Amino acid sequence: MVAPPALRAIVARVVTRIAIAVVAPTVLFATTLVVLNLSAAMLVALGWLIGAMSWRHATGRGVSGLLVLTLAISVVKTSITLATGNAFIYFVQPVIVDVVVASLFLGSLAHSRPLAARIAPDFCPLDAELASRPGVQRLFRGLTLMWGLVILSKGAVTLWLLMSLSTVEFVLVKSPVILTLTATASAVTIAWSVAVGRREGLFCNGSGQPLS
Template identity: 65%
Template sequence: MLDRELAEPPAMPCISAIVGRVAVSLSTAVVGPAVLFAAVVVLVNVPTAMIVALAWVVGAISWRGATGRAVSGLLVLTLVIMTVKTTITFATGNTFLYFVQPVLVDAVVAAVFLSSLRTDRPFVARLAPDFCPMDAALSARPGICRLFRGLTLMWGLVILVKGGVTLWLLLSLSTVDFILVKSGTILTLTMVTTAVTIAWSVIVCRKEGLLGVPRPDKSGLAPVLSSAIQ
């Protein structure tokens, strides 16, 4: 009896819960800072926009820590990148550096994603637990491993494209036009890639028997999983 239960696929949160968690993470770490930055640039100036966007990220991390919620790797990565960009810009007094740095960051991040394909644990596999609880056995499944490799390759290439588009827009447009056009373009690219990621993951998880009609919870894990996705 116990052996049969242990052989079953681990319980998974419903798709809506996973999508909700992805949406919250992206809204907090990507959409929020970008929208605030663009609005403050238009209404005030670039230095103030940098401070407001950074304050948003610091506030989000502080709030999640104070309320006992997990801080996603994406949010931490955003904090590191924005802190470096803001510090260098204020130290040099050159706002152009603030906008060109993401191109260099994208090149580095893309290199990290793509180079991780040579390891046993591609980069997406390290980020996946932020969005969906999973154990080592689930992560080691061949189908899940192929999914992680495919998503790592896709995101690595998308980040490279993002850096190229950012550089082209920076050299072609005025500062305000660059910020507005870049924000819309990059957010659209991110949302489309995220939608593909979710659809691809759902297809693979269904093939693996991880999604479908929920099984009765005999292990008492439901409350744990429920709290994990908050």
């Protein structure tokens, strides 16, 4: 059985991975689009993701599934957009991806190990015994449902904004809206996980003693 991880370390890991894979490339994309153009914005965001993955791999810090997924999506979007020269394709692809990913989350609820349970080790080390506890299992199912609905909502909001605004307006409005939605869902995830983790004794304090 692995030692209970420190709560502060778990929160720091979650915040760091979201900042690297989601917040930073989004801010870089929006800023570069306003200052330069769409092609430059795509390449800057993609360059950040490639650089972040290469640096973490080279320094042995581990590469999260979130960063891998974000990079894969960015490579596909950028390649297709540069090949076609159609900006609409770049911005509509995330909607399709959101629908697919949301379907994966919601569809995984039919299985004994929902998607949140598969992603959890990226953020918090759990052995089989801890992960199999009924309270933790309920948490995984609840988070899987919540994130499936959040991602589906994100796709719907993105499509509505894309059809209603100009390209620059779309990026300037979408970025804070989606980041706020993601940050809110992440905060709920952390708070919910902490509450369950305390009840289950999954976290420890700085001296290695379980929190309750």
